[in-house]
Amino acid sequence: MSRPFLVGTSPAVLREWAKSHGLPAFRGTQIADWVYKKGIVEPERMNNLPLPVRELIGNEFLAPGTAVTETAGSGDGTEKLLLALQDGETIEMVLIPAEERLTFCLSTQVGCPVQCRFCASGRDGLIRNLAAGEILEEFLLGCSRAGRRPDNLVFMGIGEGLLNFRELAAALEMLTSPEGFGMSPRRITVSTSGYVPGMLKFAELEREFTLAISLHAPDDETRSRLIPDKLRYPVAEIMAAADLYLRKAGRMVTLEYTLLEGFNDTPPHARALGALAVRHRCKVNLIPYNSTGGEFRRPSRQAIREFEETVTAAGAHVTVRVERGAKSVAACGQLRTRAKHPDS
């Protein structure tokens, strides 16, 4: 059997593990304190443990395998990290400080099988899922980089998290468990491209996580030009799943809308989006597109403002994503793509 990740193993399991090796249960508690209170996963740094116990941990659990290989700052405090995993694959995370609050943007997969046409993350499809332990190591690397815990987490990095449901759910459990990292589920946002089977399972957790749906178009015809058929669900089914989420989790859902000039930014799109948001009690977040070098372009500031006003006039609550990190390969997947395809 493969060795487990230390981070992600619960304190209760660590106590059992200690006992099964003839150690007192409190050794398990000490290990859990290092991991979940101090954010330290290297056994050699756990200096209140006897040397043989540190060695035993090293033999029985996977050594922390994720490392920062590249960083890109943007002048506004946003910092993007390229992380290499144990097997050499790479993912990204972003640290976003804003108004006293620190947000981490985390990845859930290496690559992405959805392959939205405007997104760099899906360019080579899915390479593999991240294990829960890898998602949590990503979190811990962010903490050590920032020197503190984040206030908010958003799963808006590389990958479609709801297609990696089991590992994402295990990571979320440890992030929110009082015995784990103890974050409030309200401060954690999972973003999905509208993968309906995953949304239904997410609703069944009946936890107060925030759900964001990358809708990008209020109708199937427009949407089909942005998202390939294989993993795209009808807007009606996505909105029914959003309704279920509101009922089960008791949380308002956000509709994310990446604005692409000439594709989804006309007044009829804005009116239909506004009507949909009102009918399903969703908030709207407009995301000005960051160029990834393809056929798409960001609409002008004026066009973005007009779109926002039209959605607002329909009665919806709208925010426009503040442009952060624009100078530093900002869109998800761009740093990884540049590292993999240096010519692009």
Ligand code: SAH
């Ligand atoms: N797979 C999930 C989460 C990761 S993508 C999802 O699609 O929701 C997170 C967000 O980044 C999505 O809303 C996506 O549309 C957006 N995005 C991807 N590439 C972008 C780009 N080049 N410019 C602006 N937003 C982008």
Ligand code: SF4
């Ligand atoms: Fe995948 Fe999200 Fe990028 Fe679409 S936008 S390819 S779902 S990461």
